Amino acid sequence: MAxxxxxxxxxxxxxxxxxxxxxxxLEVPVGCVIVEDAEVIASGRNRTTETRNATRHAEMxxxxxxxxxxxxxxxxxxxxxxxFSKCILYVTCEPCIMCAAALxxxxxxEVYYGCGxxxxxxxxxxxSLHTSCPELPSSxxxxxKKGFKCTGGIxxxxxxxxxxxxxxxxxxxxxxxxxxxxxQV
Amino acid sequence: MKNTETISPQVxxxxxxxxxxxxxxxxxxxxxxxxxxxxxxxxxxxxxxxNQIAPLENLRHVKRVLKKCIDGGKxxxxxLLCMAVENDGxxxxxxxxxxELVKSYQLSTFITQVCKYAATSKEEWxxxxxxxxxxxxxxxxxxxxxxxxxxxxxQSVFGFMRHTINLATSVGQVVNAAVIVDPSTKQVIASxxxxxxxxxSLANEVSKEGSCSNYLENxxxxxxxxxxxxxxxxxxxxxxxxxxxxxxxxxxxxxxxSSGCGCPLRHAAIVAIEYSAARDLQLFPxxxxxxxxxxxxxESDFHSYQSLRPYLxxxxxxxxxxxxxxxxxxxLVHQRVRRIxxxxxxxxxxxxxxxxxxQGERSLNHHYAVFRVMLPEEVFRNKIAEAKISGxx
Numbered sequence: 001m002a003x004x005x006x007x008x009x010x011x012x013x014x015x016x017x018x019x020x021x022x023x024x025x026l027e028v029p030v031g032c033v034i035v036e037d038a039e040v041i042a043s044g045r046n047r048t049t050e051t052r053n054a055t056r057h058a059e060m061x062x063x064x065x066x067x068x069x070x071x072x073x074x075x076x077x078x079x080x081x082x083x084f085s086k087c088i089l090y091v092t093c094e095p096c097i098m099c100a101a102a103l104x105x106x107x108x109x110e111v112y113y114g115c116g117x118x119x120x121x122x123x124x125x126x127x128s129l130h131t132s133c134p135e136l137p138s139s140x141x142x143x144x145k146k147g148f149k150c151t152g153g154i155x156x157x158x159x160x161x162x163x164x165x166x167x168x169x170x171x172x173x174x175x176x177x178x179x180x181x182x183x184q185v
Numbered sequence: 186m187k188n189t190e191t192i193s194p195q196v197x198x199x200x201x202x203x204x205x206x207x208x209x210x211x212x213x214x215x216x217x218x219x220x221x222x223x224x225x226x227x228x229x230x231x232x233x234x235x236n237q238i239a240p241l242e243n244l245r246h247v248k249r250v251l252k253k254c255i256d257g258g259k260x261x262x263x264x265l266l267c268m269a270v271e272n273d274g275x276x277x278x279x280x281x282x283x284x285e286l287v288k289s290y291q292l293s294t295f296i297t298q299v300c301k302y303a304a305t306s307k308e309e310w311x312x313x314x315x316x317x318x319x320x321x322x323x324x325x326x327x328x329x330x331x332x333x334x335x336x337x338x339x340q341s342v343f344g345f346m347r348h349t350i351n352l353a354t355s356v357g358q359v360v361n362a363a364v365i366v367d368p369s370t371k372q373v374i375a376s377x378x379x380x381x382x383x384x385x386s387l388a389n390e391v392s393k394e395g396s397c398s399n400y401l402e403n404x405x406x407x408x409x410x411x412x413x414x415x416x417x418x419x420x421x422x423x424x425x426x427x428x429x430x431x432x433x434x435x436x437x438x439x440x441x442x443s444s445g446c447g448c449p450l451r452h453a454a455i456v457a458i459e460y461s462a463a464r465d466l467q468l469f470p471x472x473x474x475x476x477x478x479x480x481x482x483x484e485s486d487f488h489s490y491q492s493l494r495p496y497l498x499x500x501x502x503x504x505x506x507x508x509x510x511x512x513x514x515x516x517l518v519h520q521r522v523r524r525i526x527x528x529x530x531x532x533x534x535x536x537x538x539x540x541x542x543x544q545g546e547r548s549l550n551h552h553y554a555v556f557r558v559m560l561p562e563e564v565f566r567n568k569i570a571e572a573k574i575s576g577x578x
Contacts, residue, residue: 052466055519077440077441080449096515097511097543098513100511101515105436105439105512120518122515129511
């Protein structure tokens, strides 16, 4: 743990603030920030309940904010791609398969996450979408699969305790269970 | 069953794509077991004892007893005792309780083979029983279509797929298209095309020439036996050129577009999910945002309101021209889609059988059924030709 730079924890704290904001708004508490040149350029938190769109994860919120900004500023596709290749994502929970695929498509530089995601995780838990395929010829690289460096376990207990408090209060949006829920361990 | 007939490119087909790759019926994996011929009068007692001391934990589909008729019509019973120790038929290597049983009934044991996995089709089952009898339970999870489609259902599926292919080829280029349908009312809930490439880029990238024929050869080649791999060979040349703007097939390619930026993640399925969520919000607004009077009315009618309102896309089907990538396939898990129908496999990045197989990831909290829909080649020939003409004009 001690080997991580101090700023790693500072940025993860900001991601946790986003997650807390989600919790207050009865959303699954996952939050993130995107950092470029040691500066936070976007943040996001889960908005699946509010939007009734279960794909509105924290990462997607932050990414869409950036793409929109960069489009407004008239950046070309290549420029957008270059910007993403300098970005580091700090997210409180391992990106799911959907988000991990998206991060690979964008060619993000690096990801730090809090707790693992043993049901949906796309950065090693269920699938490993962050690994690249180095055998490709360089001429194909621009349009082929990109990997990113991925480090988990940053302030994981804080991330887990937020998720635990959400599931203890119950997800008011989930459909009625078919079976009675198991008592909490 | 529908999905075992040979595929002719002239005929419409719906093929279920199961959770695990299927084995050719005669090539199913087997395991060695220890068995013995027994006296029929001892069968009941022995089976009961064995079920206690050596239950078939990982071979629940395998039956204990094999019955054969030997010369003269006299039945001969063989009893499965336990899994065989690897490379070893020695009696002293069996569990002590079974050894006792063998001794007290004076059984002479032999090694034989049984199929390792439960059969997933009648054909697999028939083949399994040639080795040693097994039980077969047709899929019980309640997603209609897995066990076959009625004529009416099939026609509806083909109709929606034609509509989806029309959409995929309607923008002057071949892209992916997604159509979310409520099958109970046959109503389109939302539909969308890829929005990854900006329209300015599309116009610049229109293919100069192209023969549909290679593409159609590829379609023809993609029949049942090799539907998971055939298009791997065809990811070169014309086929690649035609699919170059299909976001799920080339999800890393967005950065190469020549003008504008587009939206790298706006694949057809993602956009369609967004539209269906917006529709849900519009039809069933949040209580908080309503006027007090309206809120009162709704709350007094709360039960019918709740039963009308769908939870995400529960119960809905989605039609896609191309097999979705991992991002889209997982988005469809999150949004609780019931069934996915697609026409073309995606050997580059497909997540429903080609590269990944999300429908077989048991840890996920939702599982959809996946089908490939084969339409007659004329549908594609005409549509692709149209797209090219309108694109280059």
